[in-house]
Amino acid sequence: MNTKNQFKNFLSIIDAIPASIYWKDKSGKTLGCNKYMLEMAGMERKDIIGKTDYELVWKDAAEKLRQADEFVIKNDTIYETEETGLLANGQKHTYLSTKAPLYDEATEEIIGIIGVSVDITDRKKAEQLQKQKDKEVFDQISQAVETLSGSIAHEIRTPLSIIGINIDRLQLEFDKTLTSSDKTEQVNKIKELINNIKFAIKSASNIINMLLVKLRNIFHTNNASDTKLKPYSIKSCINEAIQEYPFYNDEYKAIVWDDAANKDFIYEGNYLLTKHVLFNLIKNALRAIKETERGKIYISLRTDKNSNHLIFRDTASGIPPKMLDSIFQQFSSTSKDGAGLGLAFCKTIMNSYNGDITCNSKTGKYTEFVLSFPATNNT
Structure with missing residues (x-):
């Protein structure tokens, strides 16, 4: 060649x-x-x-x-x-x-x-996009850590204070038993104090669980939407949430829920996450009731052609109109002490069910949340 x-x-x-x-x-x-x-x-x-x-x-x-x-x-x-x-x-x-x-x-x-x-143009674009995503994730984590650290400090401080106070009182009651002739009264007081400590421990545990769920939701924004939805009874979920919520003393008396008067419906979702949605709403309502020193929490159910609804209304302070548009944003809060994660968490969970949560309120009168679930064949 x-x-x-x-x-x-x-x-x-x-x-x-x-x-x-x-x-x-x-x-x-x-x-x-x-x-x-x-x-x-x-x-x-x-x-x-x-x-x-x-x-x-x-x-x-x-x-x-x-x-x-x-x-x-x-x-x-x-x-x-x-x-x-x-x-x-x-x-x-x-x-x-x-x-x-x-x-x-x-x-x-x-x-x-x-x-x-x-x-390598496409590769460089992909690298740049990944860098941008990494920065967004880092910023999100930094903001979440900063916010959650304040939330943890505030939320855990209350049950720890309860434990500390009751331990001090418990010590006093033990001292009294050494000199008191009425042992029965002292024993009853000691039992009451022990129950208070148990409540505080349960409350702290529940708070930690809620914060962990919120944390996972912040760091893995697709987790909720990726969760496999299963059919559950909404009445069963409500009853269990009320039973498990760590009410302090007689706080549970604020709940007005008539199981027999409300028709059950089946929703498709995640049972644990739905309970945490209810925990958040109960917690916020109880805080408002405590601040205003009045109010009740009314829970009811209703259905229409395409949706099933859980109505959660408290008759405490209400939410100012200027705050209503932002209450579901991740770092917005209606409380001076709140972390601003709860209602955003509720919104994310309800959206993952192809449902929604909305709010209407009248200042000084009431706050009403409507949790809307798509109707299912099991309803």
Whole structure:
């Protein structure tokens, strides 16, 4: 095979490679290239020969390209770098370029460079997008940690205070039993104090569970929507939430819920998460009742053609109109002590059921939340 045919075969091989292949002399003039580079430059092979990067469409990047070429020639070494330039189609692309010395076969002297440039534009975009996502996640985690740290400090302080106070009182009652003739009265007081401590421990445990669920929801925003939905009785969930909620003393008397008078319906969701939604609503309502020193919590059910509804109304302080639009935002709060996570959590959970939670309120009169669940075949 003669030299001409060998060169044609060589060109046909490199033309089939999906990367830019080129070789230049020591002054930077193009000696040859493959079809891929010709398409990048928007030129014919005969027109690109003898041209430097300063004369091609990516001339704005020519100085940096030339510096890389000179580094290879001066140091007689292979060099890898990322290069960005404008193409004939008007788009900027980024390439991972590997350049090596080009030797004269007879003298083995360096006569230029040979390079291969692989398009990594899509990869760079993906990396940039990932960096942006990582930053968003980091910012979200930082905000969540800061907010939750305040929430944990506030929420846990109350049950710990209850435990501390009751332990002090318990010590006093034990001291009294040593001198008191009425042992029965002292024993009853001690039992009451022990029950108070048990309540505080249960309350702290419940708070920790709620915070953990909220934390998972913040860090893994798709978890709720990825949860497999199963059919459950809403009345069963309400009854269990009321039974398990750590009411203090006679707080439970504020709940007005008539199991027999309300018709049950089946909803598709997550039983534990639904209970935590109710825990959040009960907790907020009890706080409002305590602050205003009045009010009740009314829970009822109703159904219509397409949806089933749980109505949760408290008759305490109500929510000011200017705050209603933002109460479901993740770091918004209607309470000066709140972390602003509860109602956003409730919204996320209800949306994951293809349902919703809405609120209407009249300041000084009531606050009403309506939890809407899609009707199911089991309803």
